[in-house]
Amino acid sequence: MRKILPATMALSLVWIAGAGAQDQSSLALGRQLTQQFYAGQLEPLWERMSDGLHNELGAIENFVKFRGTVREMIGEEVEVVSETIEGAGEQEVYVRRVKYEKSAELFDLKWTISSQGKITDFNIRPAQPAADFEYRTKTELRLPFDGDWYVGSGGRKPEQNANHHYDYKTRFDTDFVRVEDARFDKNAAPQRNEDFAAFGQPILAPASGTIAMVRDGVPDNVPGQINEKPEERPGNFVVIDHGNGEYSLLAHLKNGSVKVRIGDKVTAGQKVGECGNSGNTSGPHLHYGLRGGPSPDKSMSLPAQFLSYLADGKLVRQGEVAQGQKVRHAKRE
Secondary structure (H helix, E strand, O other): OOOOOOOOOOOEOOOOOOOOHHHHHHHHHHHHHHHHHHOOOHHHHHHHEOHHHHHHHOOHHHHHHHHHHHHHHHOOEEEEEEEEEEEEOOEEEEEEEEEEOOOOOEEEEEEEEOOOOOEEEEEEEEOOOHHHOOOOOOOOEOOOOOOOEEEEEOOOOOOOOOOOOOOOOOOOOEEEEEHHHOOOOOOOOOOOHHHOOOOOOEEEOOOOEEEEEEEOOOOEOOOOOOOOOHHHOOOEEEEEEOOOOOEEEEEEEOOOOOOOOOOOEEOOOOEEEEEEOEOOOOOOEEEEEEEOOOOOOOOOEEOOOEEEEEEOOEEEEEEOOOOOOEEEEOOOO
16 A cells, blocks of 8 residues: 555645634634544545545545554554644645554644535645654664675665655565575566575574564465465565564565464574565565564554664664665674
8 A cells, every 4th residue: 555545636835723713614624524534434524525536535435444444553543733724726735743542653634625615635644754754763673684685675765665665554664685686687587486595595583572473374476476465465474572562574484484473482683484485576585674563564664773784894883774785784792
């Protein structure tokens, strides 16, 4: 999912909240719509939506599903940081900056209302770009492998992390491939997983914790062929609960390689599986994500700052990896 709901227009910011009676009315309407959404009173909201928004959503059932996804991923509202009204021609946009219970990030909830009172757009997105979100990792993380690996996709900028940046639940996640495999492209890759250096490489716990979720039994893909089943996107995976609100997701593991089970205790550097090519992937690699919850599909991504590693031969005592770097775990002094 690249965004919770589609945006249909560019908006210019005008700070007018509280400026007059009409603005107070717009604030009141935005609050009313928001409370209806939170309460699950979706039919009156659907009836108020424009034909264009109906076409984008497809059916009210999709709107109902979206409400459930919001509750599962970011939880309930716990604080309203601000409310503003933005102007865009004959439309007004109610913007509610919110803290949700399951997310470390602030979110902007936006209703766009036409002069005829129709809802023409609705979305909930992180309030800040990935590059501006300040977060210090609580867990002492090491890279989840030994040897030289290449960051195929990762970093705060869209051009560094195109695989994940536009889906905010994964936008801080990283794809690692073995350095030897970085030479392959989609048109000249081997036809066997065994011909990739990454395939079968040990994948290690990046920190101690308790195994929260596992899956094994998803077949490895033929290179270049992707498993399109939504329920199998992570393929075989391990999720480690680090006990402080942070969880490590290690995904696309080799079929049959996962040896840990839910409830097992693991230590940093312990093998939990092997690099594979299962799920939504075209070639053997490791997908790593630091998350705010245990679900691979319904928990929010967090920036992961690793300790003591080499990036292009230079020691990094604590940092975030980025696309194009050759990285290797270094023993801490």
